[in-house]
Amino acid sequence: MLYAWLEAQREFVRACQPWTGAAQRADATARPAGWPTWGPMTRAADAVPMPPPFAIAAVVIDGAAVAIDERIVDDTPFCALRKFARRLDGDAAARPAVFLCTPLAGHHAVMLRETVETLLATRDVYVTDWRNARDVPPDAGAFGLDDYVRTLERFIAGANANGLHVMAVCQATVPxxxxxxxxxxxxxxxxxxxLLGGPIDTRAHPTLVDRFALEHDLDWFRRAAIDVVPPPYAGAGRRVYPGFVQHAAIVVAHPQRRVALESRYWAAWMTGDFVGAARCLREMNEYGAVLDMTERYFLDTIRVIFHERLLADGRWSIGRRRVTPQRLTRTALCTIEGGRDDISGAGQTHAAHQLCDALPDAARERITAPDCDHYDLFLGPHWRQSIYPALEAFWTRAEAQHARPPRRTAL
Known part of the structure; x- marks a missing residue:
């Protein structure tokens, strides 16, 4: 199996590290201070790396550094709910928090570190941190898309749902x-x-991703994409869609992002900007840290979102409970799309407004950012300078509306 073969290669690289480390130390005296070492190169050749920590120690608010406390406030075998709280008093501390639903689509939640850091300027933030399925023992049970929804439902309810702002990116928009x-x-x-850049209804302007999913049945994906976690991982024996397969697909589909990260990294080194190089290396590690997804979850996602479009057609049930977006009557809805998004096509995210047809027009907002690709919606200058300010204004309006008592309808 490919997974077992790759793990053998990784073990070989790890076994060589004492020698590469010795060579690196011997070479250190011949290099200027701060010059790049072999470490990042040998780590890149190593196995799927462990994700770097969020490590957000402080953010700047009104010109002053404010410390951030990070802790896990709820936990399941497949996901940890992290809360990032600002050490503030008074009205600033009392502002409703943001609940960030991160996608379970190959990358670790830490890829959205910049997103979290930006949000912390005005609010505390909850983050779903999905675990690598290779590290979850088989006796923890199966995990499918329905379990994902139940996990979010539990976490949101436990985070004092009334008044909470739920924000979902990409794949996470559906659950x-x-x-x-x-x-x-x-x-x-x-x-x-x-909802930012998500496949609520994939019939609207299908992308290459949508067409590929439709052109292959579940048996094809089961044969071509599923592997078994090898020892020594805790999840040995679990059937998964490996993160390294998804990462390869992402790099092939969007090589420009990988090239841009690499280019900024080496340009910083060549110009002596070692602080900038360290920052770029962290971004590369965040982007390159991938996780495995369980077979059931991966195939559920293909079936529910792409093949049968159960949410869009009003036919999705979680257990015995029908998912009915029309139940959203006191919740403001904002959908955001990128004009250059080639992962979620035009109209796919805005389709949520047709599903949530009980909401008044005053509780709706549709934003299309013409110059944004998929990643621009939640990372980089477009996110910081355009998307985030629009979201903050939307949340402020939503809080005023949510505080009003519900209308009474005569029967």
Missing amino acids: ALAAAALLAARGVHVASVA
Whole structure:
């Protein structure tokens, strides 16, 4: 199996590290201070790296550094809910938090570190940190898309859902909208839901990703994409869609992003900007840290979102509970698309407004950022200078609307 073969290669690289380390130390005296070492190169050749920590020690608010406390506030075998809290008092500390639903699509949650850091300027942030399936023992049970929705439902409810702003990126938009709808059916209404670049209805302007999924049945994906986790990982024996396969697909589909990261890294070194080089290396590590997804979850995603489009057609049930977005009556909805997004096509995210047809027009917002590709929606200058300010303004309006008592309708 490919997974086992690759793991053998990684073990070989690890075994060679004492020699490469010795050569690196011998070479250190011949290089200027701060010059790049072999370390990043040998780490790049090593196995799927462990994700770097978020390590957000502080953010600048009104010109002053404010310390950030990070802790895990809820936990399941497949996901940890992290809370990033600002050490503030008064009204600033009381502002409703953002619940960031990170995608389970190959990358670790830490790839959205910049997103979290930006959000912390105005609010505390909850983050779903999905675990690598290779590290989850088989006796922890199976994990499918329905379990993903149930996990979000539990986490959001535990994070004081009333008044909370739910924000979902890419693949996470589908389960996040489902979780919000299920909570609303229980009488628990989040203040708002913001969906960024997600496949709510993949019939709208299908992309290469959508067409590829439609052209292959589940048996093909099972044969071509699923492998078995080898020893020594805790999840040995679990059937997964390996992260290294997804990462390769992402790099092939979007080589410009990888090239841009590499180019900035080496340009910083060549100009002596070692602080900038370290920052670029961190971004490369965040982008390159990938995770395995369980077979059931991966195939569920293909079937529910791309093949059968159950959410878009109103036919999706989680257990015995039907997902009914029309239950969202006190929750503001914002959908954001990128004009150059080639992962989620035009109209796919905005389709959520047709599903949430019980919302008044005043509680809706559609934003299309013409110059943004998929990643620009939540990372980089477009995110910081355009998308985030629009979201903050939307959240402020949503809070005023959410505070009003619900209308009473005569029967």
